[in-house]
Amino acid sequence: MTPAAWTAIRLTAELAAVTTLLLLLVGTPLAWWLARTRSRYKPLWASLVAMPLVLPPSVLGFYLLLLMGPHGPVGQLTEVLGLGRIAFTFSGLVVGSVLYSMPFVVQPLQQAFEAIPERLLEAAATLRASPRDRFFSVALPLARPGLVTASVLGFAHTVGEFGVVLMIGGNIPGQTRVLSVAIYDHVEAGEFAEAHLLAAGLVAFALTVLVTLYIVNRPRRDEAGAAR
């Protein structure tokens, strides 16, 4: 493989790792809130989180570009703050990826939290556990399968993104030229052999990830009905 291909692979892995980490930090409290809230606006918030599932990535990318570009409000804010430009940088890619992969992290977590019987959290409360303590000592451990699913799907989905990257990242080697864009370039240039190498690699990656996920999260017999 060419050094350029390795750079693209490394960049993709970095992007996916940073995105997944940020999503777990932001998405876990969000999922917990969505699972527990009795707010009238819950359907609205849940829909906003799910939007990237149905919107073409180019739509999300387009609006992010408007927001983060040199004339957009976010772009101007970052200039004023001395952070420089975000569009067409790695940071811009991270922002886009976090939004784009949000449902893949939040939804499995939310479902896992919703499946925890209320009586277990109440039992924890009667055993002197504060709300924060209940979250860390009961909710998170019981949501472990959801946490694994969320991490894996968040990572894998970020690896596979294309439309958003193209809109707000462009195609800068070592900065924003991730695998999916690299494959596109190879095809455009008629370099099918190189395209094949990367594409087949991604197919193998996706298959491995999903098989591993299903094996890890297979319900164990001794824990079947364990949430009773």
Add this chain to the structure above:
Amino acid sequence: MIAASLRLQRPDFRLDVTLEFPARGITALVGPSGCGKTTVLRALAGLERAAGRITLGEEIWQDDATGRFVPTHRRALGYVIQEAALFPHLDVRGNLHYGRQRSDVESRRVALDHVIELLDIGPLQTRHTSTLSGGERQRVAIARALATGPRLLLMDEPLAALDAARKAEILPYLERLHRELALPVVYVTHAMDEASRLADHLVLMRDGSVEAAGPLTELMARTDLPLTRQDDAGVVIDAHVIEHDPEHGLMRIGHHGVMLWVGEADTQPGERVRARVLARDVSVTRQRPSETSVLNVLPVVLESAQCERNNALLRLCVGDDAPGSQWRLLARITSKSFDALRLQPGDSLFAQIKGIALM
């Protein structure tokens, strides 16, 4: 003394109760499903928000007048529900230690070893919760609550999910708890037999309010409550063992100076026993019966009678005039006999007790 006045208004349900639980012994909260007994318990625990005031001795857990509401995790209570609610991600030991680690040092005066021994948890400690039987789960749940050194134990139908055999397995543990720990317990149940076996005090609830409250033995002997409308109406007496008669498989128990014969049980003289005398097992005569096969015949005074269609429920006073030494029996006789004997309140009679069941 635990005092609570609670009010709650829901579209289809209204709760308005004022309760006082003694700081000792088991208080059973009994009533049909939907009467609000579980809501009361949840409000005591702080899991449900009702308007009002809750105090435990000097401690104020809730007082709407001052806006005080102590959250559940800061109330020194134990809470046990029907489904046990053990944490599936922890083993038995992990469950036992969960609350204990989080209790303050002072609350841990309850020795964990003692709790483990009391409920026979020792051999279960390394087991995973999913491998426990229903009865074992419930024992672990009770031990887990006790390990926090609570000042009040709240139990919501702890036996309701168990079959008769499992119930029989748990009941002795609850009785042991009662004997060995000076811990007030509020016990919610719809099963009067559980209440009459365990409780010292009784609160009868109906449609979100308190119908009657008081010492169990007193309430069981009242003729004006729905308790006595059931076929198994009867009184409960707390007696002590006097002597055994192994030859006849009997033993004598004493209650306020009155001796009664009951079937022999594995007990020591002096030990306290609770017995139940059903109203349908008691009959009355005007003259002291001679040469009767009935072992227990007591002189009584008819206090009052409640007549229904074909039978009459008599409330009988046993014992002399000395204050505190009197107790009551209930007798259910046919209204035909009631008329034939021309019974009047104040009549001196003899009660023949055909059966006394130790509980």
